[in-house]
Amino acid sequence: MDQLARAAALLGAGIAMGIGALGPGLGEGFVAGKACEGIARAPEHASLITRTMLVGQAVSESTGIYSLVIALLLIFST
Amino acid sequence: MAKKKGNLKWVFLIFIVIEVALVFISSGFNKELEIGIESGKLVFRNVPSHYDLQDKITEDFQRDEFLIKSTRIYLYEIYDFQKFTEYLTNDNPVMSKVFSTFNTAIQKQLRDTASSWNVSLKTELINGLNKKVIGNPEFYEAGFKDHIKGHTTETDFYLSELNKPTRNLTPLDVSRINRIIIEDIIPGSILSRQKILPRIYGSYKAYQICRSLFGETSALGAFYLIRMLLIVDIIFLLLIIFLKKSLSSKPSKGQLIMEMIYNTFDDFVSDTLGRDRLTFTPYIVTIFLFIWISNMVGMIPIPGFMEPTRNINVPLGMGIVVILVVHFTAIRVKGLWGHFEHYLNPIKNPLAALDIVSEFSKVISISFRLFGNILGGAIIIVVVSSLVSYIALPVGLNLFFGIFVGTVQAFVFTMLALTYIGVEISE
Numbered sequence: 331m332d333q334l335a336r337a338a339a340l341l342g343a344g345i346a347m348g349i350g351a352l353g354p355g356l357g358e359g360f361v362a363g364k365a366c367e368g369i370a371r372a373p374e375h376a377s378l379i380t381r382t383m384l385v386g387q388a389v390s391e392s393t394g395i396y397s398l399v400i401a402l403l404l405i406f407s408t
Numbered sequence: 409m410a411k412k413k414g415n416l417k418w419v420f421l422i423f424i425v426i427e428v429a430l431v432f433i434s435s436g437f438n439k440e441l442e443i444g445i446e447s448g449k450l451v452f453r454n455v456p457s458h459y460d461l462q463d464k465i466t467e468d469f470q471r472d473e474f475l476i477k478s479t480r481i482y483l484y485e486i487y488d489f490q491k492f493t494e495y496l497t498n499d500n501p502v503m504s505k506v507f508s509t510f511n512t513a514i515q516k517q518l519r520d521t522a523s524s525w526n527v528s529l530k531t532e533l534i535n536g537l538n539k540k541v542i543g544n545p546e547f548y549e550a551g552f553k554d555h556i557k558g559h560t561t562e563t564d565f566y567l568s569e570l571n572k573p574t575r576n577l578t579p580l581d582v583s584r585i586n587r588i589i590i591e592d593i594i595p596g597s598i599l600s601r602q603k604i605l606p607r608i609y610g611s612y613k614a615y616q617i618c619r620s621l622f623g624e625t626s627a628l629g630a631f632y633l634i635r636m637l638l639i640v641d642i643i644f645l646l647l648i649i650f651l652k653k654s655l656s657s658k659p660s661k662g663q664l665i666m667e668m669i670y671n672t673f674d675d676f677v678s679d680t681l682g683r684d685r686l687t688f689t690p691y692i693v694t695i696f697l698f699i700w701i702s703n704m705v706g707m708i709p710i711p712g713f714m715e716p717t718r719n720i721n722v723p724l725g726m727g728i729v730v731i732l733v734v735h736f737t738a739i740r741v742k743g744l745w746g747h748f749e750h751y752l753n754p755i756k757n758p759l760a761a762l763d764i765v766s767e768f769s770k771v772i773s774i775s776f777r778l779f780g781n782i783l784g785g786a787i788i789i790v791v792v793s794s795l796v797s798y799i800a801l802p803v804g805l806n807l808f809f810g811i812f813v814g815t816v817q818a819f820v821f822t823m824l825a826l827t828y829i830g831v832e833i834s835e
Contacts, residue, residue, distance in 0.1 A: 388820040392773055395780030402787065 343401040350397025357390040417652070420645050427638045427645075489529075493519065636716045640702050669693065676823070680830035688829065695730070696822040703782060703814030707806070715814075717782045720775075727775035730825045731767065738832040747832075774824055781817045785809030 365383035369376050497519065517529065651662050670693055677689045699717065706715035716722045738747045754760050789809055793802040 384816060385820055385823055388777070388816055389824070391781075392777040395777055395784065398784045399776060399780045402784070 339404045343404040346397050346404070347401040350394055354391050354394035358387045361386045361390065417649060420649050424642055424645050427642050430638055633716060633719050633721070636705065636714060637722070640698070640705055640716055643701055643705070644698070673822075676826060680826050681833060685833070691733070692822055692826055695726070695825060696818055699726070699778070699818040699821055700815060703810070703818060706786075707810045715782055717778055718786060720779055723775040723778040726778075726821075727771045730774065731771050731828070734828045734832055737829055741833050770828065774821060778817050778821055781813050785813055
């Protein structure tokens with residue numbers, strides 16, 4: 331029974347990280363595309379746009395980090 | 409005014425001395441306080457800290473503990489055979505059971521403190537300990553001696569697998585474990601550490617002092633966390649002392665850098681909160697510098713240094729403090745009822761209860777972002793590097809995950825703290 335719990339936890343960790351990596355990848359790519367458009371329109375504000383893009387991507391990454399924390403919890407605590 | 413500045417410098421110096429003393433003293437602790445709920449009751453326990461690989465190290469023998477494919481292996485390195493025999497018979501219940509199966513004459517000879525420990529007696533002990541090979545359900549030992557290049561004649565190695573009642577190791581397993589130990593583990597174990605590290609540190613005693621100061625741990629328990637936080641604080645205070653000494657109109661390089669950082673955050677604060685609320689800038693700069701220094705401390709290549717933000721408590725504490733500051737600032741600006749009527753009025757905004765929950769989710773999101781990025785980065789570095797045998801890849805990974813992610817996450821935390829205040833205050 332213990333082996334079954336451990337196997338299920340490892341499987342769950344894989345699924346959690348696998349599905350959880352879809353969202354941030356999509357969102358951050360979208361933000362980067364918009365940033366490219368913004369720079370193409372106004373190249374003199376390139377550094378400000380890049381900084382805003384990085385901050386936006388870091389905030390959008392956080393849901394991916396939540397699923398990473400759940401996966402680590404599953405792997406190392408069962 | 410000069411006297412006030414002088415007094416402040418002495419206060420900082422006293423703080424540094426106290427913290428350095430605390431860091432030295434805390435190296436003696438190796439117990440952890442475990443708090444938990446067991447069968448419905450709150451339980452406090454003082455357990456020995458299990459984060460150290462060398463879990464027993466004395467003048468007479470040392471014990472390494474390894475885990476190879478869920479087999480726990482104890483590797484002994486013996487300097488003083490007499491003391492080791494006393495340890496076997498007195499302190500270790502499983503080993504004393506092994507010892508009691510010896511021939512009684514040999515037992516008496518081994519226990520006798522006046523007996524001369526020549527090679528034949530050592531051989532008797534080692535072979536006797538290694539003899540319980542196949543088929544014993546309680547304990548299984550296998551061993552090897554004199555097969556390792558470069559070890560002295562006074563030491564012998566002996567490994568055992570304990571407390572595994574259902575597993576029987578065949579001689580093939582034994583030889584495989586022996587080969588793993590010789591090729592993979594011995595280079596990193598106590599023997600090689602004893603040979604290599606004194607060359608770096610100068611002597612074995614110096615290595616022991618440095619090890620007691622910094623620790624050699626693989627996780628961040630309670631006392632090691634406090635020690636790392638004290639070290640971060642020491643760095644902070646040293647930064648302040650060295651830059652405050654020469655605050656003049658002819659700025660030095662360090663002062664220029666700090667003024668650049670301060671001006672950047674000044675611009676951010678005046679953009680978000682308005683020009684008359686620049687009193688928030690020291691608070692914002694402190695948050696940024698604290699998190700940034702904590703993340704950078706993990707890059708220093710002293711063994712045992714880890715970022716304090718690797719433990720969940722540090723980012724969680726910072727997140728709670730940041731959100732509390734947001735609420736108190738809102739109360740101070742808008743008044744007690746002016747702030748809370750937004751949450752308690754189901755008519756004016758129908759989602760009032762959800763707003764209360766979203767305050768908690770702000771705490772969790774801002775803390776877990778920082779914690780997950782730092783800890784997850786460290787775990788990814790260890791896992792990927794172990795796949796490529798630590799060649800070439802760890803440098804790039806450490807550069808990215810340590811410096812880039814550390815700086816970006818500190819920046820994002822600070823900007824979010826600022827934005828939350830700005831949302832509450834700006835009209």
